[in-house]
Amino acid sequence: MSPATYRIAIVPGDGIGPEVMAEAVKVLRLVESLLKESRFELVELSIGAGEYLRSGEAIPPGTLDRMRQCSAILLGAVGIPEVRLPDGTEITSQIDLREQLDLYAGVRPVYLFHAHDSPLKRCRAGSIDLVIVRENTEGLFSSRKRPRRPAADVVEDVMHISRKNSARLFHYAFRLARTRRGEVTLVDKANVLPSMAFFRSVFDEVASQYPDVRTRRIYVDAAALYLIQAPQRFDVIVTENIFGDILSDLAAALVGGMGVAPSADIGDRHAVFQPAHGSAPDIAGQARANPTAMILSVGMMLEWLGTPELVRAGQWVRDGVRWVYGNPVNRTPDLGGCLSTAQMGDLICEAVERVARGDWDAA
Ligand code: ATP
Numbered sequence: 001m002s003p004a005t006y007r008i009a010i011v012p013g014d015g016i017g018p019e020v021m022a023e024a025v026k027v028l029r030l031v032e033s034l035l036k037e038s039r040f041e042l043v044e045l046s047i048g049a050g051e052y053l054r055s056g057e058a059i060p061p062g063t064l065d066r067m068r069q070c071s072a073i074l075l076g077a078v079g080i081p082e083v084r085l086p087d088g089t090e091i092t093s094q095i096d097l098r099e100q101l102d103l104y105a106g107v108r109p110v111y112l113f114h115a116h117d118s119p120l121k122r123c124r125a126g127s128i129d130l131v132i133v134r135e136n137t138e139g140l141f142s143s144r145k146r147p148r149r150p151a152a153d154v155v156e157d158v159m160h161i162s163r164k165n166s167a168r169l170f171h172y173a174f175r176l177a178r179t180r181r182g183e184v185t186l187v188d189k190a191n192v193l194p195s196m197a198f199f200r201s202v203f204d205e206v207a208s209q210y211p212d213v214r215t216r217r218i219y220v221d222a223a224a225l226y227l228i229q230a231p232q233r234f235d236v237i238v239t240e241n242i243f244g245d246i247l248s249d250l251a252a253a254l255v256g257g258m259g260v261a262p263s264a265d266i267g268d269r270h271a272v273f274q275p276a277h278g279s280a281p282d283i284a285g286q287a288r289a290n291p292t293a294m295i296l297s298v299g300m301m302l303e304w305l306g307t308p309e310l311v312r313a314g315q316w317v318r319d320g321v322r323w324v325y326g327n328p329v330n331r332t333p334d335l336g337g338c339l340s341t342a343q344m345g346d347l348i349c350e351a352v353e354r355v356a357r358g359d360w361d362a363a
Contacts, residue, residue: 005039006305009066009073013048013093015279016289016341017076023291023345024074024298027317030349031302034316034356037309043070049080049091049279058093064100068270072301073097075274076294080281089144094265097272098136103265104165105172106134106244107300108276110231110251110261113325117256117335120228125326128255130234131180133173134244136265138165141241161195161240163202170206172266173238174213180235183214187223187239187247199240220247227251248276259290259334260325262297264304271304273297287340290332295348296321313356320352323360 010025012018025042032040045063052058058078067073078093085091097103112118112128142160149155170184177184184207190200200217207215218226220243226233227247231254239247252261258277265272275293283289299317302310324330324347331337332344339347354360 001037003035003037003039004307005041006071007041007043007069008301009070010042010044011047011073011075012044013076013078013279014050014080015077015281015284017048017078017279019076019284019287019289019341020275020291020294021074021076023341023348024294026345027295027298027349027352028074030352031298031313031316031356034353035309035313037307038313047075047093047097048078049083052091053083058091059096064097067097067101072305073270073272074294074298074301075272077275077277077279079279087147092144094272094274095141095144098265101265101267101270101272102137103267103270103272104135104137104169105264105266106132106136106241106248107176107264107266108132108134108244108248108251108261109263109296109300110248110255112255113260113322114328116328117260117325118254120231120254123232123254128231130231130251131176131236132244132248132251133169133176133236133238134248135165135169135239135241137241138162139241139243141245159193159195159240161199163198166199166202167206170203170238173236174206174210177213177236178210182212183216183235185216185218185223185234185237187218187220187237187243189220189243190217191219196240203238223247224250227254252276256335258293259332260292260296262293262295262300264297264300266304271301273301273304287342288333289341290334291341291345292321292325292332292348295345316352316356317348319355319360320348323351323355324348 012021138160143158188196190196261276263276299314303314
């Protein structure tokens with residue numbers, strides 16, 4: 001049987017995006033060389049602040065359609081602080097993609113590979129293992145293109161919560177919890193905001209369909225506290241768009257920061273895989289960027305593509321990263337080490353190959 005070909009959009013973006021993407025492609029090509037049933041056709045596309053400067057369009061015409069024709073999309077990072085739209089906001093094409101491709105679940109796994117990398121005391125490797133599932137298409141971000149100006153010197157942003165978008169998000173979180181430790185924590189602000197009380201009522205309805213999954217409901221301020229005090233207690237966290245935006249950076253800090261925080265924006269038909277970090281203009285072009293988050297996002301993509309062979313390949317990537325991070329010398333400058341972006345990418349490739357060939361058993 002001839003191998004199946006998966007068309008993958010490669011979208012490097014701005015800042016450190018192209019640097020971390022180069023390492024992701026290296027890993028993807030290495031994985032491909034180890035597979036029997038799957039091949040990847042890579043299609044390079046350009047979006048973001050650099051593209052806006054070049055062509056006047058952050059997402060050029062036809063680009064979304066080309067993305068829709070791909071099996072999955074890999075995105076580096078978008079945004080350059082000096083490049084602003086006329087209303088003063090930055091180019092945020094990643095948010096446009098979530099809205100236009102209807103990628104309602106922002107999935108952000110947070111895993112501690114080595115005790116050394118956490119600012120918390122007494123956390124052993126693997127003890128922090130949670131996933132934040134963030135609503136991606138509405139919430140407080142929904143009015144970003146339609147701000148309300150009730151008076152000349154007043155601007156309002158609206159928290160928009162709909163039953164449809166909340167329910168499908170919660171179903172995603174419950175299904176995910178079933179593949180993990182079986183618990184979902186809802187994070188909201190139902191004690192103050194009517195929109196959040198509604199969000200919670202939809203959660204309760206959906207929860208009743210998953211009697212096998214344990215649930216907790218906590219307010220977002222308490223969630224920030226508990227994430228620092230006892231992150232080990234969380235399995236799947238599901239939350240509104242801006243709460244997820246903030247808490248996922250906080251949670252990433254618990255395991256070493258943005259350089260090791262992957263993410264996936266998932267819908268029913270399309271999905272974008274990108275590191276949780278931004279374009280990090282402060283370190284762009286210096287070979288200091290940590291490519292691990294981007295590479296772990298490749299692993300998430302392989303698992304999402306879903307054939308048994310690709311699911312296994314996704315696990316090779318994750319286990320390869322675990323193997324590299326098992327030795328605290330193997331670190332880029334964000335984690336106190338001196339490896340360059342490419343050296344980290346090479347080490348992870350070497351480890352993925354060893355895992356795939358059975359030289360290292362993660363269990
Ligand atoms: P955005 O709002 O687009 O998510 P941000 O303003 O939160 O972006 P980032 O670009 O994520 O900011 O950067 C936050 C900090 O983390 C910066 O100091 C940056 O250098 C650092 N950082 C982000 N990604 C990486 C990485 N892959 N490797 C090393 N440091 C990183």
